[in-house]
Amino acid sequence: MTVDRSLRSTYDIQILIIPYLDFTSLISLAQTTQLFRDLINPQRRHFVGRLLEIECLPQNGGEVTLDLLKVFPPTVRYACTRCLKILPHTKFDNHALLRLRFRKPPPKSRAGKQLCSWTSGYAKAQGLKRQGDLANDTFEKWMAREHPLVFAPTPELKEEYNIGICRHRRTCNECKFQSGFWAQNFDLTRGWRRRNGNRNQNVGTAVPVIKSRQVYTYHDASERFFPGLFPYTGDFPARRRIYRDYLIDRLPWCLYTMRCPGCERWQEFAAFRQPRMPKSRPRDAPVWDVQDWDVKVEEWRCNGCVAAADGEQELGRQLVELWKTLAGWEVKWIDYCLVDGWRHIGYLEHEDKDFSWTLVYRRARVESQLLREVPNVQEIAKMSGEVRREIYGIWKQYLQKHGEWPEGDLITTPWFKYWSYGYEAMEKRAEFLRACTDRVEADPGILVEYALRGEGYEAMVMSY
Ligand SMILES: [Zn+2]
Ligand SMILES: [Zn+2]
Structure with missing residues (x-):
């Protein structure tokens, strides 16, 4: 009589309870007594299933999304199903996390509701169960089960059906390396x-x-x-x-x-x-x-x-x-920019007929007969930084005198505007980098x- 009853309750547990557990509960149950361990006999796929449930827990920090500017902390973790570890998201490549089928499923999605669907250890029973599951596993059947009143499936529902279903194939970068991926x-x-x-x-x-x-x-x-x-x-x-x-x-x-x-x-x-x-x-x-x-x-x-x-x-x-x-x-690029601005002075003369750089330049050089010839871009490129700065000084002075400093209407091109007002800033940055180079050369x-x-x-x- 007692034997009969215990057999009966094992049968109930096998058919009515265990298949409806999630993976975490299944493994926990298997760990309670020898009886259940022998009965459930957890396989690798059950441990993988538990790991995929663990990665969705709040302590593993939500999901990495396709946001190019947002920095996600390493507390956002995912499961690797090859080395069976929960790892920071930095250990995975983009495909492993961002593709729909690899993402963490929300609780109401198909993958989020997945149960362990355990069957007793007989190969034949497992095979039959698998066949039944596969036959039931179509989008239409899922819709009929989960959303019987919706007749036109929306993309959101398709997403709910597909999200996270391939996570058992997700592996970390190191595992992909080890397996030759x-x-x-x-x-x-x-x-x-x-x-x-x-x-x-x-x-x-x-x-x-x-x-x-x-x-x-x-x-x-x-x-x-x-x-x-x-x-x-x-x-x-x-x-x-x-x-x-x-x-x-x-x-x-x-x-x-x-x-x-x-x-x-x-x-x-x-x-x-x-x-x-x-x-x-x-x-x-x-x-x-x-x-x-x-x-x-x-x-x-x-x-x-x-x-x-x-x-x-x-x-x-x-x-x-x-x-x-x-x-x-x-430094080389900044140097190029510093010279390039002079080209725009020529354009400015074309645009604005009242403006003549030659005149401005000669007026500023009135006391020095030697430097009265207006240098062109090529000549300026060959000059030293100090001499160039002196010529730039003439331009700056002109802008200041005509109420164009620190900005004005005379110059319209954004780049030339930047050059005119930011010349000294560019020079400073180049100087700073040169000083850094000297520092690291002296002390590597x-x-x-x-x-x-x-x-x-x-x-x-x-x-x-
Ligand atoms: Zn791994
Ligand atoms: Zn190394």
């Missing part, structure tokens, strides 16, 4: 180009390079590769956008996380001391076209590895070289300290 669409003979037209934004090799979700803005390349190293309080030079009327002082950049072949840690691209990065800006997307770029990515090593292998002195030498390249580009330790123990790179990787 990144190497799949890589063809060495054609450089970093897509072989199959798949415009995936990431590159896979022995050294995977994974694109960041967010777009970051920096004033120049030296700031992008050494963020926060030399704080500058002055005005940054404006960048000109061709075909656009407005000026901006920051440029958008993408960050990348790379796996160092030496220490196997994922780090920001800046830690590899490569000044040039194809696709480093959002506008460069979506194809990696680096046919003329003959670098051996496999040989790159992060700052830490170089310091460990060749010493900090060698690392310092390489970092100074990188700094000089980056700051050098910027500044850069070594920054690269190995500073907060800059760590912050970049964390915010990725």
